[in-house]
Amino acid sequence: MSDPISxxxxxxxxxxxxxxxxxxxxxxxxxxxxxGARSDFFNIVIQAGAILAITLVFRQRLWSLATGLGQRDNRDYVLKLGAAFLVTALVGLPVRLAGWQLPETVTPVAWALLIGGVWMLVAERLAERLPDRDTVTWKVAIGVGLAQVVAGVFPGTSRSAAAIFLAMLLGLSRRAAATEFVFLVGIPTMFAASAYAFLELARDGQLGDQAWGDVGLAFAAAVVTGFVVVKWLLGYIKHHRFTGFAVYRLALGAALLLFLPAGN
Known part of the structure; x- marks a missing residue:
């Protein structure tokens, strides 16, 4: 397969x-x-494309929060977004500085997919028994921050799955409200993580010799696809559960363990 297509x-x-x-x-x-394996720079750039996509999706909400800080509800919401981001940074940065690297084998991903699928099924069932609430508490904000760290350490966990379902169990039981808060927290979190990784690569002199055409094509694809997917998901969860995603995780995790050699 040609490099541009891949x-x-x-x-x-x-x-x-x-x-x-x-x-x-x-x-x-x-x-x-x-x-084909790609450079860390390539992976950072396409992740930045996804961040740009969700920023565009929530541009009106972000503008409303930024221009409405004089209103108590908006100010409280922004403070809790900041708290979730701060928890992620304070816990996640020492982990990164300690030299933690994501595993590059498939087996840990397969197990994380399986465990995450079970977690989603159980968590959603439990959350449905709670009162229907759409208010973000400080407990929810801190929990979302910690969930993001867990997802960053274990590939296959899914940042959105870990954070959304923990938020629902901690009291933000309405799916749409939990998803919006997690996605909004993800914007500064992922921008910061991408910027930090970019600076590490620049320090180590790894930004040269890039296939810029491929990088630009992949970035554009991530922006367009991410925008469409997020818009679709926000509409989907208003009337549907996350069960389909959990089943997909279970099926994919099982297939990887059954059909791929251990550790490959």
Whole structure:
């Protein structure tokens, strides 16, 4: 397969999976086994494309929050977004500085997909028994921050799945409200993570010799695909449960364990 086509497919895959509760990191790791490994810079750029996509989706909400800080509800919501981001940074940065690296084998991804699928089924069932609430509490904000760290450490976990369902169990039981809060927290979190990784690559002199055409094509694909997927998901969850995504995770995790050699 030619490099531009594989780059396009990887960009589309990033846009498809970054915000669905199925793990973009895990899918990219698996896909690059067949489509060819890409540089860390390439992976950072396509993730930035997905971040740009969700920023565009929530542009009106973000503008409303930014211009409405004089209103108590908006100010409280922004403070809780900041708290969730701060928890992620304070806990996640020491983990990164300690030299933690994501595993590059498929087996941990497969197990994370399986465990995450079970977690989604159980968590949604439990959350449905709670009162229907759409108010973000400080407990929810801190929980979302911690969930993002867990997802960053274990590929295949899915940042959105871990954070959305923990938020629902901690009291933000309405799916749409939990999803919006997690997605909004994800914007500064992912921008910061991408910027940090970019600076690491620049420090180590790894930004040269890039196939810029492939990088640009993949970035554009991630933006367009991510925008469409997030718009679709926000409408879907208003009337549907997350069960389909959980079943997909279980099926994919089982297939990887059954049909791929251990550790490959």
């Amino acid at each position: 780059a396009l497919l990887l960009g589309i895959l990033e846009g498809l999976t970054e915000f669905l509760p199925v793990s973009s990191t895990g899918h990219l790791l698996i896909a690059q086994r067949w489509l």
